[in-house]
Amino acid sequence: MSATAPYRSEAVPSTPTGCAVEAYGVVKVAAEEIAALRKAPGPLGGRTIPPSLLKHADHQTVLALAAVLRAVDDAGWQDRSFADWGLIAAPRFLGRILVAAAMERFKGRGVPGMSPLIIPTLSLHAVAGSLSLALKIHGFNYGVGGGHGHLGEALLTGLAARDDNGVPGVWVVATQFSPEPVPDVSGHATNASFGYGVALALSSSPTAAARSRLNLRVVPTSALEAEAGDDDRDVAGNDPPSGLVALGGFLNRSPVSHRPRRWYCPLPGGGAVALDDDPARGAAAGGSTRVVKAG
């Protein structure tokens, strides 16, 4: 393929591209409490969830559903249908604990020891697929991320797809353990670890963006170089300001004044996704944190 003379990059647009966050839910759960959350993930309202759905699901699927149910409940959306919505779910290192146990069975028993559920429930699409079933979502469902940087990838993907095929809104859900669990061969974590889940309901309505207090947008590099953090790696338990744990804290920390606040998630290659909280612009989105204390 031939090409003409090189030319410099066209500028990344300076016009912010964003949308309103109409609801949010945050969940923090000690790893040993996931079993209880699996049986009762949150207020279901009038919804019914197939009992088998969570039985074999990964821990992060449980966290993701709990975060969405928290957001739905706090926003007063118990009767709202999400049939036309889209959904993006971004786990980090999905399935580590269960895969460790599955590998041990495979070592011991060979092919017959391989559960047919591993692929459908522990691949990157699994959280999104499971939530689409639970919430009866018929818009798109995508898995995103999977490793470090999953949160930024999820937010960027959600913003990109916010009006694809006319969806009225997109759930963006990110989950992780922090610090990463160190599994044993029986399918348990051997270290103290917390599971985190954050669910954001993005609206594709331009009018919602104009009146919403919380807005999510892509910011070009030139606008944030002095403010953005480094990266969001926290396997060692240190959560930087841009990570999922910090996002949960940002969402639930009441502003001390009516001054606008901003949270950044840097994107690989430059630029960031920013979440603006401007109390002067409208009512707060519905949302809260559910914390299940260990022991």
Add this chain to the structure above:
Amino acid sequence: MAGRDDDAVWITGVGLATTLGRSYDELAANLMAGKSGVGPVTHFDPSEQPCQVAACLGPMSAPEGWDPAEYARLGPWEQVLIWTAVNALRDAGYWERRSDLRIGLVLGIGGEWVLTWEGGMQRGDDRVFDPERDHTCLTTFTRESLGLTGPSATVAAACASGNVALAQARRWVQRGWVDVCLAGACDRSITPMGMAGFGNLGALTKRNDAPEAASRPFDRGRDGFVMGEGGAVFVLERADRARRRGARAYGEVAGVGATSDAFHMVIPSSDPAPCVRAMRSALADAGVDPDTLDYVNAHATSTPVGDAFEARALREVLGGAARTVPVSSTKSMTGHLLSATSAVEALACLAAFDRQAVPPTINLDDPDPECDLCHVAHEARPHRVETALSNSFGFGGSNICVVFRRVA
């Protein structure tokens, strides 16, 4: 919005690694010749596996300009990603000046960590137990290795992941977040645990004695899919940009439709409505009437339930045109590349534009009456192809369809 020239996004470069070729011309020729890339699994002992055949990629060689010794040290996924991405950039004429542009990267990869951890187990290092060893994901590795300066993301919708990557990349280009975007998918799931997982699901063929005849979409004798591996990466950019620099345009990513069954994590819904809606949305997004569609590259994996279900949905979408719009499943030749399958099938659509012919469904000896469509069996059919619909459906109930348009 799509179909308007100012929003059009073109494919101007391709890179690929499949059992039927590692260049576009080689793949296109083999698809049109109806060749099978399926054979016995030989890179591990499959004797305990219910299925012992697959389309295995074999050893890879370094792309031009890449240190062969360094390349040989890479893992199997990394080798495919470097090969496909480098060749896509070279093909588009962007390799030498990739640092001058903000180039994004979207890759459809569904089983990265499970297979990474399995790979560790096979080597005896059990890295799943040591989280601090899991640093860089494949997409980040690729972006950093190539020195790209745009954003990147890993996306997944199981066997529809490649189409998700194309859909996302198209949006990133349209929204102006990148100048150019690499998009594609990769899969190397033909491993002991990968084959055992799908085999124990009952999803794979048991025709172990006839590998080349094992993948037979729409045929009455189909009994499950054949796993394949490899990948494809595309360069996407705005039409005006491509036109200005005189780039070769393989085709336009003209429309996308994406829905969910919300029915079951593995089994397709008995209600075709979500699948139908995905196809109709893609056609509407592209501004293409079903009557004028020139080719359907079906998802059809060679499973008894899935193929019949897709045929039913296609008949509903195409209406009377179901008797005239040619349909084929190139999985009959490539096998089912899982996360990467729709990326490779996008190449089949581009080859149909390029060769003005429809690639065949091989092994379609006895068409299933429940799969009644305008099949192109055994041999490629010369045909005017200006538009093509590529279907992909995945575990988790994802239906993601993409319409491609030939660029004159």
